[in-house]
Amino acid sequence: MIIDINMHHLPEDLFTNEKTLDGFLSTAPRSFGEIASVGTLPSGKQTLTLEKPKGFQNLNYVEGDYSLEAKLQAMDDAGVDKAILRVPVWQEWLRLDTCKIVNDNAADMCKRSGGRLFANAVLPPWGGKENLYELERCLKELGMVGVQLACHYGQLYLDDEAFKPYLKVLNEAKVPVAVHHTPLPVRYESIIDYTNLRREYGRIVDQGTAVGRELFSHMFEEFPDLKFIHTMFGGNWFANYHLMTPHKTNKKEAMDRLDMSEGEKIQKYLKNNIYYDMTHPASWGKDQVECAIKVCGADHILFGSSFPVFYGWMSEGVEFMKTLDITEQERELITCGNAMRLFNLDGK
Incomplete structure (x- = not known):
């Protein structure tokens, strides 16, 4: 079985429902350089674009790509059995009223999918009764299997500290959390000039920073049951795994330049709390993905395509998984076993 845990979802009537479209356009914080606009492609299809700063595109959504029919057809073509929906990036700003629209549409799409689609709940992450009522509604009434967060907000x-009330609830509920990247890291000025550097490496910087802050803040001491599934391999975290957990030197040094006492705790958090979405794996390369599996463990990595950013990422990803020099047990964990366990999909 193949389960894609990173299938992008937007309301199917995004471009035709004025209320829904305004919920997306009006919440992008223009005062912080986020410029959202609607345009038309040469094909006649509408597109929703996000720029930051103005003139530098970071996100493009195309009319029709997010329909149930498009999803199921792509899954059939690629050989994907099930998928878990998430809102790509925009959840950083959405108001509660728009989140409800998004969640309702996702739940309806899942019902119409014949058991092939599941969804993550999206809602503002600040706690508060109304937000938590929506979380309860999503999990108990709409049947959602997880929640999603942006890796940073503003x-x-x-x-x-601002997120503690919400994280406390998620920790107690033992709900898996998909942590999606944002268009750019908080500090982005040095990477905006070149498209691939901005749109690919920017997301890696953002995810790597997020994972590092989560680990070194020791937030998982307070919330030990949180399971965070980070996109983009956690921002290449497999390359930083040992560098960020330095072992004690075997010589007496003139001064302590690094904190050598945290290695065991960081490794514990990586084992218990941090998982990785391998976001369009064929783009990374065989050597890199095999290294990630070796370092992070096949039991901590989940298949994800980011469909429909590129339609080919899903089919290429499925075929790519067959080429990896890993055991069949490892392949099964990555393509379906970990998703089944973390999102509790057995029997669904």
């Missing part, structure tokens, strides 16, 4: 990463 300038605040998830280790900030």
Whole structure:
């Protein structure tokens, strides 16, 4: 079985329902350089674009790509059995009223999918009764299997005190959390000039920073049952795994330049709390993905395509998984076993 845990979802009537479209356009914080606009492609299809700063595109959504029919057809073509929906990036700003529209549409789409689609709940992450009522509605009434967060909101990463009320609830509920990247890291000026650097490496910087802050803040001491599934391999975290957990030197040094006492705790958090979405794996390369699996463990990595950013990412990803020099047990964990366990999909 193949389960894609990173299938992008937007309301199917986004471009035709004025209320829904305004919920997306009006919440992008223009005062912080986020410029949202609607345009038309040469094909005649509408597109929703996000720029930051003005003139530098970071997100493009195309009319028709997010329909149930498009999803199921792509899954059939690629050989994907099930998928878990999430809102790509925009959840950083959405108001509660728009989140409800998004959640209702996702739940309806899942019902119409014949058991092939599941969804993550999206809602503002600040706690508060109305937000938590929506979380309860999503989990108990709409049947959602997880929640999603942006890896930062404005300038605040998830280790900030502001998120503690919400994280406390998620920790107690033992709900898996998909942590999606945002268009750019908080500090982005040095990477905006070149498209691939901005739109690919920017997301890696953002995810790597988020994972690092979560680990070194020791937030998982307070919330030990949180399971965070980070996109983009956690921002290449497999390459930083040992560098960020330095072992004690075997010589007496003139001064302590690094904190050598945290290695065991960081490794514990990586084992218990941090998982990785391998976001369009074929783009990374065989050597890199095999290294990630070796370092992070096949039991901590989940298949995800980011469909429909590129339609080919899903089919290429499925075929790519067959080429990896890993055991069949490892392949099964990555393509379906971990998703079944973390999102409790057995029998669904």
